[in-house]
Amino acid sequence: MATITDFKKSDHLLTLKVLKLTQPQLAPPFIVTCDSKDLPGKLFNTHVKENITTVMDNETVGPSQFMLLPQSIRNIYLGETFSCYICVNNKSQQVVQSVTLKVELQTTRLGKMTLCVPGKDIQPKTLEPKDTLDFVVQHEVKDIDTHSLICEVNYVAIINGVSTPLTLQDYFVFNVLKPLDLKTKFYTAESDEVYIEAQVQNITSGPVSLENVSLEASPEFKVTVLNSTDDGESVFGRINSLPQNASRQYLYSLAPNPVQPKTNTASTSLGNLNFVWRSEMGEKGRLRTSELHKPVTDLPDLRLSVQELPNLVYIDEPFQFKIKLTNASLKPMELSLYLENLSDMSWIGVSGRKFGTLESKSEIILPLSLVPLGTGLQTISGIRIKDSLTKKNVFENDNLAQVYVLQRQPTAA
Template identity: 50%
Template sequence: MENKERVDHLVALKVMRLTKPALISPKIVTCDFKDLPGNILNNYLKDDATSVVGMETLAAGQFLLLPQSFGNIYLGETFSCYVCVHNETNQPVQSVSIRADLQTSSQRIPLTTQQHQSPVMLDIDETLGDVIHHEVKDLGTHILVCEVTYISNYNTLASFRKFFKFEVMKPLDVKTKFYNAESDEVFLEAQVQNITSGAIILEQVSLESSQQFAVKSLNETMNGKSVFGDVTLLQPQESCQYLYCLTPNANIASDIKLIAAAKNIGKLD
């Protein structure tokens, strides 16, 4: 395999996913002052910039840590990131532009707003940035492709690309069960489980019935409030069961064959 020569570009590309930061706390390694290390470990912990004065051994944080990677991305989330190009030289760089596309298994989606604008000149230590947003609608592997173009010192067009790969996963797992009553009614139980690494609030779970059935939700009290309370909070791996009663419409209720052939009951949303 031939070794390709490394090209030093005039600008640097940085990409950071925009998610909520996390508190960073010091790594606590301490001992009694009578032990062999004495106060060396304790003094080192007190000098740690991330420790809280007077509470060094409590792992309490006072600084926010920006995202260090793309992390977990789940279906239905809005993927947001900051893409920027920085001039690291001691001279202006001409005709700088950014292009970002999201490559999925089935399509390539343009993301940046800069790609429809004219290239700009970056002065010394100047930055060209763009915030992009995209609602993730496909599962599986996604690749963020970022391309930067500019005019080199030789007055020729130069460009380079960087690729950022991440996986999109399901946030919820839904399992359904059917129960047939002695009447024509059918009861549907839907179990919704949180399979993410964090807590999820279910704002609404509803069943949209087809034209062949009428649906009645059994998840509310007599006064119309949810049986799960004001907020349905699911911790990781927790689940919640919803129950619905389906009644066939009059045009098929009188014919057993039509009821048996009615396969489409609706859509859980």
């Protein structure tokens, strides 16, 4: 009885072929032109017009009307769907029984994934001479690594008058590349609001269309997209095309979600960025980043922010503004407000006054008054806040805000 080890690949009764399925490309015309007064005259222009790939009345710009078959295997990019056509052909003159096909995709990190299960995806088949068994494999690639497509064909043939089970195995290797390069920057405000700047660069071999770029925020945050105008139009224009090696900046604002309970962790998951893009011929790819994390920052225990402040004030006329104090620590504070003298402004109020206990994770709004003594752009400073329990200054700021001071014009009698 013949065994599998007795057979070489060329001795098998069946052949196995794998064809990668890919989209054709637009055939660009080969443009060589010159001024009619030059030595070639109208020769180059005539040649361009006679080229079959040239668009009539548009000989120098625009895509062609004709498709060009791929001259080489196009790169596979992460998030795209890998498609291939597998053909098992009976090249012998005898009937082959119980032909089954098993297809697996193997990577170093993810291991083996079965794409075609014998008896489930394809039922055992009997192949007459010159008959074929066809199967199309489609799989969304999710790993930047060398991929091995392992194809195994099992069948029963008559060898030396005896029914013998045989196995034909072959594998095909292809690489998966990264289509987009992503760089992120984080800006954290004192109000716990986080701004994310995502710079996306097209590193494929041609232009792509970014069909959708979105930030899927974690439940602790509420996301605001800052990539459109007040009319709802995209800031990138109506033509959504990103040329090769070009970049775009997407901006998002994340504010703490008041519905979710606050956490005391220094680093919090912000969510994931999702990309849906299409190649030049419309092939779709999908990407999802790993979790983005809020950078660890040493935030002060007491935070101060300006709530209300007029833009214009007048010299020698008092004006009022409001500040909000937030106790971000885990302990209560006994706070006292101290006001230092300013050269171009004068405080109205008592320095050193106490305003009670501010509990942990609580806030209070305080009204303050100033009298401007000089014109021009003036800086509000000189605010000192001390905690009586720790006897330390928990807030000092000499550049809190700015107001513009004008001289009021006298009214006509």
